[in-house]
Amino acid sequence: MITIVFKVGGSVLNQLSPKFYQMLVRLKETETCNPIIVHGGGPEINEALSKMNIETEFVDGLRVTTEEVLNIAEMVMSGTINKRIVASIQSIGGNALGLSGVDGKLLQARQIHNGKLGLVGEIIEVNTEWLSIIMNSGGIPVISPIAIGEDGRRYNVNGDMAAGKVAEAFQSKLILVSNIPGVIESVNGEEMIHHHLTKQQVESKIDSGVIYGGMIPKVRSALASLKSGVAESVILNGLNPDDIKNYLEGKAVGTVLTEREVEHV
Ligand SMILES: Nc1ncnc2c1ncn2[C@@H]1O[C@H](COP(=O)(O)OP(=O)(O)O)[C@@H](O)[C@H]1O
Numbered sequence: 001m002i003t004i005v006f007k008v009g010g011s012v013l014n015q016l017s018p019k020f021y022q023m024l025v026r027l028k029e030t031e032t033c034n035p036i037i038v039h040g041g042g043p044e045i046n047e048a049l050s051k052m053n054i055e056t057e058f059v060d061g062l063r064v065t066t067e068e069v070l071n072i073a074e075m076v077m078s079g080t081i082n083k084r085i086v087a088s089i090q091s092i093g094g095n096a097l098g099l100s101g102v103d104g105k106l107l108q109a110r111q112i113h114n115g116k117l118g119l120v121g122e123i124i125e126v127n128t129e130w131l132s133i134i135m136n137s138g139g140i141p142v143i144s145p146i147a148i149g150e151d152g153r154r155y156n157v158n159g160d161m162a163a164g165k166v167a168e169a170f171q172s173k174l175i176l177v178s179n180i181p182g183v184i185e186s187v188n189g190e191e192m193i194h195h196h197l198t199k200q201q202v203e204s205k206i207d208s209g210v211i212y213g214g215m216i217p218k219v220r221s222a223l224a225s226l227k228s229g230v231a232e233s234v235i236l237n238g239l240n241p242d243d244i245k246n247y248l249e250g251k252a253v254g255t256v257l258t259e260r261e262v263e264h265v
Pocket residue numbers: 008009010011012040041042159160177178179180182183184185210211212213214215216218
């Protein structure tokens with residue numbers, strides 16, 4: 001059975017309709033695919049930090065992470081958010097197992113940018129054995145992107161980047177579920193969605209500022225995972241559950257990312 005990695009962004013987590021989880025449970029029950037959820041939690045981490053009067057800063061969509069910030073990110077993502085998703089799936093009869101990248105060394109990371117962003121990591125290895133055991137036992141893994149280093153330290157990893165690496169490890173499709181209908185650009189005062197973007201187009205839209213903030217790690221990790229054999233990556237609107245259904249039925253929704261130009265876009 002094929003695996004599909006669903007990255008659920010913090011932007012959309014609390015607004016997802018029960019239909020979303022029902023669809024995942026149905027995909028699993030009908031043996032259409034093995035879903036894996038990797039989630040984020042940026043807005044809730046911001047909220048927790050602000051309540052504690054801790055300032056936070058992002059560089060190209062990545063949070064500068066001190067030990068203090070890491071502890072809060074872990075509390076929010078591996079604790080509250082992860083268990084909330086697991087409970088949502090369980091409440092509709094699904095069987096979910098919530099873990100962070102630290103558990104069972106599920107996600108091994110190393111520090112990036114020579115530590116300039118603090119305890120921010122990138123995934124170097126995914127423990128597919130543990131994940132396969134969960135999936136083969138009927139479970140839906142729900143993963144929080146706090147990872148563990150070979151040095152034994154925990155690292156904060158952007159959710160999109162973690163999801164891209166999990167998709168890469170399983171050579172699976174990657175569906176990035178966010179609160180926008182895809183990559184949007186304002187042309188002559190009107191907003192349009194790019195239904196298809198290549199690597200080259202993405203880089204030029206980052207340079208020109210059309211793609212900014214949290215969309216940067218999203219598009220970059222989607223493209224990076226493609227290089228390693230992932231069939232396709234797509235950015236979809238989780239606020240419209242039909243988007244995902246339509247996408248799985250082969251209809252043109254959201255923004256599909258490919259290495260190069262393809263026909264039928
Ligand atoms: N060209 C773009 N099209 C759509 N959204 C964009 C674009 N560039 C930047 N963004 C921003 O990226 C956000 C999605 O990234 P992020 O907030 O990290 O989402 P998530 O929490 O779902 O991972 C959008 O809400 C929007 O503010």
